[in-house]
Amino acid sequence: MAEPQPFMEEQLIESTLEEIRTALKAGRIGDAIAALTRLHPADRADAFEELDGDAQSTILPRLDIPATADLLEELEDEEAADVAQYMSTERLADVLDEMEPDEAADVLGDLPPETAALALAEMDDAEEVIPLLGHPDETAGGLMTTWLVTLRPEETAAEAIDKLRHAELEEDGPYYLYVIDDADSLVGVVGLRDLVIADPKTSITKIMDPEVKYATTGIDQEDVARMMAHYDLSSLPVVDDDGRLLGVITVDDVVDVLEEEATEDIYRLAHLSDADLSIDSPVSLSVRRRLPWLFLNTLTAMFAAWVISNFEGIFEQVAVLAVFQGVVAGMGGNAATQSLALSVRAIALGEIALKDIWRTIAKEVLTGIIQGVSVGIVVGFGVYLWRGNPWLGLILALALFANMLVAVIVGTMIPIILKALRQDPALASAVLVTAVTDSVGFAIFLGLATLLLPLLT
Amino acid sequence: MAEPQPFMEEQLIESTLEEIRTALKAGRIGDAIAALTRLHPADRADAFEELDGDAQSTILPRLDIPATADLLEELEDEEAADVAQYMSTERLADVLDEMEPDEAADVLGDLPPETAALALAEMDDAEEVIPLLGHPDETAGGLMTTWLVTLRPEETAAEAIDKLRHAELEEDGPYYLYVIDDADSLVGVVGLRDLVIADPKTSITKIMDPEVKYATTGIDQEDVARMMAHYDLSSLPVVDDDGRLLGVITVDDVVDVLEEEATEDIYRLAHLSDADLSIDSPVSLSVRRRLPWLFLNTLTAMFAAWVISNFEGIFEQVAVLAVFQGVVAGMGGNAATQSLALSVRAIALGEIALKDIWRTIAKEVLTGIIQGVSVGIVVGFGVYLWRGNPWLGLILALALFANMLVAVIVGTMIPIILKALRQDPALASAVLVTAVTDSVGFAIFLGLATLLLPLLT
Numbered sequence: 041m042a043e044p045q046p047f048m049e050e051q052l053i054e055s056t057l058e059e060i061r062t063a064l065k066a067g068r069i070g071d072a073i074a075a076l077t078r079l080h081p082a083d084r085a086d087a088f089e090e091l092d093g094d095a096q097s098t099i100l101p102r103l104d105i106p107a108t109a110d111l112l113e114e115l116e117d118e119e120a121a122d123v124a125q126y127m128s129t130e131r132l133a134d135v136l137d138e139m140e141p142d143e144a145a146d147v148l149g150d151l152p153p154e155t156a157a158l159a160l161a162e163m164d165d166a167e168e169v170i171p172l173l174g175h176p177d178e179t180a181g182g183l184m185t186t187w188l189v190t191l192r193p194e195e196t197a198a199e200a201i202d203k204l205r206h207a208e209l210e211e212d213g214p215y216y217l218y219v220i221d222d223a224d225s226l227v228g229v230v231g232l233r234d235l236v237i238a239d240p241k242t243s244i245t246k247i248m249d250p251e252v253k254y255a256t257t258g259i260d261q262e263d264v265a266r267m268m269a270h271y272d273l274s275s276l277p278v279v280d281d282d283g284r285l286l287g288v289i290t291v292d293d294v295v296d297v298l299e300e301e302a303t304e305d306i307y308r309l310a311h312l313s314d315a316d317l318s319i320d321s322p323v324s325l326s327v328r329r330r331l332p333w334l335f336l337n338t339l340t341a342m343f344a345a346w347v348i349s350n351f352e353g354i355f356e357q358v359a360v361l362a363v364f365q366g367v368v369a370g371m372g373g374n375a376a377t378q379s380l381a382l383s384v385r386a387i388a389l390g391e392i393a394l395k396d397i398w399r400t401i402a403k404e405v406l407t408g409i410i411q412g413v414s415v416g417i418v419v420g421f422g423v424y425l426w427r428g429n430p431w432l433g434l435i436l437a438l439a440l441f442a443n444m445l446v447a448v449i450v451g452t453m454i455p456i457i458l459k460a461l462r463q464d465p466a467l468a469s470a471v472l473v474t475a476v477t478d479s480v481g482f483a484i485f486l487g488l489a490t491l492l493l494p495l496l497t
Numbered sequence: 498m499a500e501p502q503p504f505m506e507e508q509l510i511e512s513t514l515e516e517i518r519t520a521l522k523a524g525r526i527g528d529a530i531a532a533l534t535r536l537h538p539a540d541r542a543d544a545f546e547e548l549d550g551d552a553q554s555t556i557l558p559r560l561d562i563p564a565t566a567d568l569l570e571e572l573e574d575e576e577a578a579d580v581a582q583y584m585s586t587e588r589l590a591d592v593l594d595e596m597e598p599d600e601a602a603d604v605l606g607d608l609p610p611e612t613a614a615l616a617l618a619e620m621d622d623a624e625e626v627i628p629l630l631g632h633p634d635e636t637a638g639g640l641m642t643t644w645l646v647t648l649r650p651e652e653t654a655a656e657a658i659d660k661l662r663h664a665e666l667e668e669d670g671p672y673y674l675y676v677i678d679d680a681d682s683l684v685g686v687v688g689l690r691d692l693v694i695a696d697p698k699t700s701i702t703k704i705m706d707p708e709v710k711y712a713t714t715g716i717d718q719e720d721v722a723r724m725m726a727h728y729d730l731s732s733l734p735v736v737d738d739d740g741r742l743l744g745v746i747t748v749d750d751v752v753d754v755l756e757e758e759a760t761e762d763i764y765r766l767a768h769l770s771d772a773d774l775s776i777d778s779p780v781s782l783s784v785r786r787r788l789p790w791l792f793l794n795t796l797t798a799m800f801a802a803w804v805i806s807n808f809e810g811i812f813e814q815v816a817v818l819a820v821f822q823g824v825v826a827g828m829g830g831n832a833a834t835q836s837l838a839l840s841v842r843a844i845a846l847g848e849i850a851l852k853d854i855w856r857t858i859a860k861e862v863l864t865g866i867i868q869g870v871s872v873g874i875v876v877g878f879g880v881y882l883w884r885g886n887p888w889l890g891l892i893l894a895l896a897l898f899a900n901m902l903v904a905v906i907v908g909t910m911i912p913i914i915l916k917a918l919r920q921d922p923a924l925a926s927a928v929l930v931t932a933v934t935d936s937v938g939f940a941i942f943l944g945l946a947t948l949l950l951p952l953l954t
Contacts, residue, residue, distance in 0.1 A: 049727070050847075080710075082728050205694040215672040215689060215731075232672060232689050237662040269756065270506070271539050272749040274672075274731060291748050292729040295755065299726065302759030303842050309763065310838030311831055319843040319857055319909070326864045330835050334872055337831040341824045342879070348820045355816035362812040362819035363805045367798045369823065370935070374768055374794040378787050381767030385760050386776040390507075400776055407783045415791055422799070452776070478827070 052079070053087045060087070064095055073099055077107055085114030097126060105131075109138035112147055117177075118316075121150035129155075133162035136169070142185040142287075145172035171286065180264050181257030183297070184278040184287030191219045191244050193227060198240035200230070216275050216288075219248045224284040226252055226277055254279050257286065264289060265297040266390050305388055308466035309381065311337060333471070340475035344369070347479045351486035358496045360427060361489050364436055368485040371415060372443035372477030379404055379451030380473055387455055387465045401452060408448030412441035431495040439485035443477060450476045509536070510544045517544070521552055530556055534564055542571030554583060562588075566595035569604055574634075575773075578607035586612075590619035593626070599642040599744075602629035628743065637721050638714030640754070641735040641744030648676045648701050650684060655697035657687070673732050673745075676705045681741040683709055683734055711736050714743065721746060722754040723847050762845055765923035766838065768794060790928070797932035801826070804936045808943035815953045817884060818946050821893055825942040828872060829900035829934030836861055836908030837930055844912055844922045858909060865905030869898035888952040896942035900934060907933045 056075050063072035076084055076099065088096065088111060100123065103111065108127075112120045112135060124132055124147055136144040136159060148156045148169065160166050168186045175181025189207045191200050200217065217235065219228040228248030238247050254277045255264050268276050268291060276289045307317065311333040317326065348365070355362050386392040392400065420437025424430050451473050455465035489496060513532050520529035533541055533556065545553065545568060557580065560568065565584075569577045569592060581589055581604055593601040593616060605613045605626065617623050625643045632638025646664045648657050657674065674692065676685040685705030695704050711734045712721050725733050725748060733746045764774065768790040774783065805822065812819050843849040849857065877894025881887050908930050912922035946953060 080728060201693055204690065232693065233661065236658055236689065236693055269749075269752045271537060272752075274748065291731065291752070292726075295726045295729075295748070295752060298752065298755050298759070299846065302755070302763070303846070306759070306763055306766065306838050306842055310766065310834045312835050312838060317839065318848055319839040319861075320848065320853075323860050323863045323867070326860070327867050330832075330864070331868055331871060333835070334828065334831060334868055335875070337828060338824075338872055338876060341827045342876070344827075345820050345824055348823070349817075352816045352820060355812040355819040359809045359812035359819075360806075362816075362822070363802050363809060365819070366805070366823055366826065366935070366939075367795075367802055370798045370801075370931075371791065371794060374791060375787075377767045378769050378790070381763050381769060382774065382776040385763055389756065389760070391775055391777065396777075403780050403783070404776075406780045407787070410780070410784050411788055411791055414788060415795055418792070419795060419799070474827075478823070482823075 049083055049086075053083055053090070056083075057087055057090055060091065060095070060099075064098060069098060069102060073102055077103070081110040081114050085111055089115065089119065096123070100126065101131075105134050105138055108135045113139055113143045117146050117150050120147050124151060124159075125155065129158045129162050132159045133164075137163050137165045140185050141165070141168040141172055141187055142183065142293075144169045146177065146182075148173060149177065175257055178261045179257060180255040180259040180261065180276075180278045180289060181286070183261055183264060183289045183293050184257075185290070186287045188285075188288045189217050190285065191217050191230060191248075193219055193221065193243070193245040193248070195244050196240065197235055197238040197242050197244070197247065200235055200244060201240075218252070218277050218285055218288065219244055220285050226254055226279050226283060226285045228252060229277070252277060255289070256281060261297045262301050262388070265294045265301065268294045269298070270390075301388065304464075305384055305466045308464065308468075309377075309384060309470050311470055336468075336471055337474075340471060340478065343475065344478035344482055347482045348486065351482075351490060354486060354490060354493070357493070358489065360429075360432065361486065361496075364423065364432075365482055365485050367419065368436065368439045368443050369478045369481035371419075371440055372447040372481045373474050374447075375408065375411060375444045376447035376451035376473045376477045377470070379408075379448045380455065380469055383452045383455040384466045384469065387459050392456070397456060401449065404448045404452045405445070408445040409441075411448070412444035415444060416441040429496065431492060435485065435488045435492060435496075439481065439488055442484050443481040446480050447473075447477045506540055506543075510540055510547070513540075513544055514547055517548065517552070517556075521555060526555060526559060530559055534560070538567040538571050542568055546572065546576065553580070557583065558588075562591050562595050565592045570596055570600045574603050574607050577604050581608060581616075582612060586615045586619050589616045590621075594620050594622045597642050598622070598625040598629055598644055599640065599750075601626045603634065603639075605630060606634065632714055635718045636714060637712040637716040637718065637733075637735045637746060638743070640718055640721060640746045640750050641714075642747070643744045645734075645742075645745045646674050647742065648674050648687060648705075650676055650678065650700070650702040650705070652701050653697065654692055654695040654699050654701070654704065657692055657701060658697075675709070675734050675742055675745070676701055677742050683711060683736050683740060683742045685709060686734070709734060712746070713738060718754045719758050719845070722751045722758065725751045726755070727847075758845065761921075762841055762923045765921065765925075766834075766841060766927050768927055793925075793928055794931075797928060797935065800932065801935040801939055804939045805943065808939075808947060811943060811947060811950065814950070815946065817886075817889065818943065818953075821880065821889070822939055822942050824876065825893065825896045825900050826935045826938035828876075828897055829904040829938045830931050831904075832865065832868060832901045833904035833908035833930045833934045834927070836865075836905045837912065837926055840909045840912040841923045841926065844916050849913070854913060858906065861905045861909045862902065865902040866898075868905070869901035872901060873898040886953065888949060892942065892945045892949060892953075896938065896945055899941050900938040903937050904930075904934045 056079055059075040060072045063075065076087060079087060112123065115123065127135065136147065148160065172186060189204055215232045217230045217232065218226060219230060221227050228250045229252045230244060230248045234247050253267065253271055253273060257278055257280060264276065274291045277285055278287045278289060280286055313329050313333065317329045416437035419440055420433040423436050424433030454469050454472050458467065458469065459465045513536055516532040517529045520532065533544060536544060569580065572580065584592065593604065605617065629643060646661055672689045674687045674689065675683060676687060678684050685707045686709045687701060687705045691704050710724065710728055710730060712724065714735055714737060721733065731748045734742055735744045735746060736742055770786050770790065774786045873894035876897055877890040880893050881890030911926050911929050915924065915926065916922045
């Protein structure tokens, strides 16, 4: 096999980049292009992104139309739109014609409206793309492609194969063929393998499966992904509200959606707003996305400071309280983060049912009690041994218990409440939860200490 | 279409459960089984899991072999092994024969060794499963199935289709056929569609693609998933170290891996150990998995308390320091969490290259400086206005700046270092990072205050 070892993509991309840069420097543009196109299209896009603007604009006009279409399909949407803007309208239209309709629609959606309109007017297959433009990116309609081969129930297997032979589809095909009736309504699905092994004269009605899972256009991409994962579907047909077949979503798009949604959840739990941020993002973008969250955190931190300031006098009398107040707030935060992660993930994976909510909360409360008692006893006893004051230990233990119990309840409930309000369950959850556990933690600990002050001094 | 609306699975499962429970109570076991088997196999497993032990053991022996095989394939691995233990060896062997070999191997791997050995001895297709037993679950070898149709380069398209017609495969079968030479080495791949539309007399050599992406058995499932996502592959062949084809991984397995790995990252960042924990887990399991992490957090919180205790005397003189110390530690923690999430996610998605590390860190340092200056100025000035002491504001601003800078460096570096040490980048990162930002935050703030004490009183 001529193939390099798998997972060597990075090294391969690096060495190809070297080759391209050397060739460009020596004016051997043809060699640079040959090196680039030798890569798998997915790697080619990664390599192209690494090149500087000069190199990109030298190479781009000299790539042929199919290679340019491959490149735009593999680039991130915004980068693809950037690249598209540097092409002549005529060339851009040719490239868009060559692309998968759903990818072409994504690029058109990110272009300035005039540029998009001019390109559409120039395209040969505009009718494949136009129906896709109306659907938001993050819905089933935005994910689907209109490239599909439809069958009729009365056709034979041989006719279906003949249809397939004459369909102009990308190499990688869908491997399910959908069957529609006279009103274009979806009535069944035929696997390519069943078609191949069927007697050529069998009618499609006999080999199709009438139980088709499908999505309507407006459904959120996360629900689409969850459904395809749940039923192990490699493609999912999309219908309009009247049940007419409009397109199909393939599993590779769903893999991207799952990665994107997981990234979004991770970021949101870490006080970051957008999944399009990465560690490679420019500093200006990074700061723009991260700083607002830090200011929000600042507000909640200052609120917690205000809570403490109400007890300020006590530190002059019992300085040791300043040493341990952070333990109560911090452990509440840690316990809450655990519940939060479980709750957010359960909602994302569709594992939480609203009717089970009380059972879920009851379990978390019990968990919180066990954890609060355990940590409370260990810390309370430890601090008693360290500082020799049993009352300090007792106050710490009680405050830890109370705050860790509040923590699991808040950590579990906030995402559920946000979901019920049709908000993203992960968004702002972490900020809200920390705000609560900090403020409650300080208030309980310092409040108890104030009540029992004579025992501490 | 007889199909209910999509995404109504939950309601469908609920109403079916009602029906099953009512039927069982009335002794109509046949009706209960009919209701259960009416569900899609994926939903059937979800419903079965919800039934109590009595109901499960009433239904299980009365399901036919294919339905039992479907059920075991869809259940979680451990639950499947539990169910398998209640069957007679003979029945279990029949069920395992009916299952996909990779799923059968997973069940066998979770059974007590004697039970597994007895079942294997009784199986007809043990030779399909035995080669899979040696591979750890989380590697390419553990993910692959041995159910595949292989072609020879010299065969014709018609012969290949004939082979396919006689192969006993599950309905949903792979849509790529792999081509091997006399030494069983992988030499190419043929898409089913290309096979169908080719002239029946064409030889496979002419239609196969010799550039096949593949994995070797020992490769981690996360790398497999990343590779299949990167190249949009719907299946990936697995070869041994000598390049001999052993099996194939299908994209539906990879979707599960991606969800599992994302859950694991989210949990680990939230101080939780295992992806098999969910919000529905029994309290005992939940506590067993969560409490050890909380005790680890307790240790780091007590260390931070010890740092503060070195400055204890200062609170008797300047109680206000106790009010604001938490802001410095907390904001450091928040800034670190952002960097940590970006770093962990970039490693998981393979977006971070070791050669770019210095550039990445330089960017994070610059981001940290901008964020530290911004938050420092706002908080410092705000506290000056609130408390009327410019020196307190200045100390806070300086401490915030320093701690937030430390935070982004530590948050970015710890996952990278863990990865370089071949550990999971997410594991313990959050604990380590918080320990650093807490301790450093308190030390810097209280240290500066001690130095500038005369200005504060």
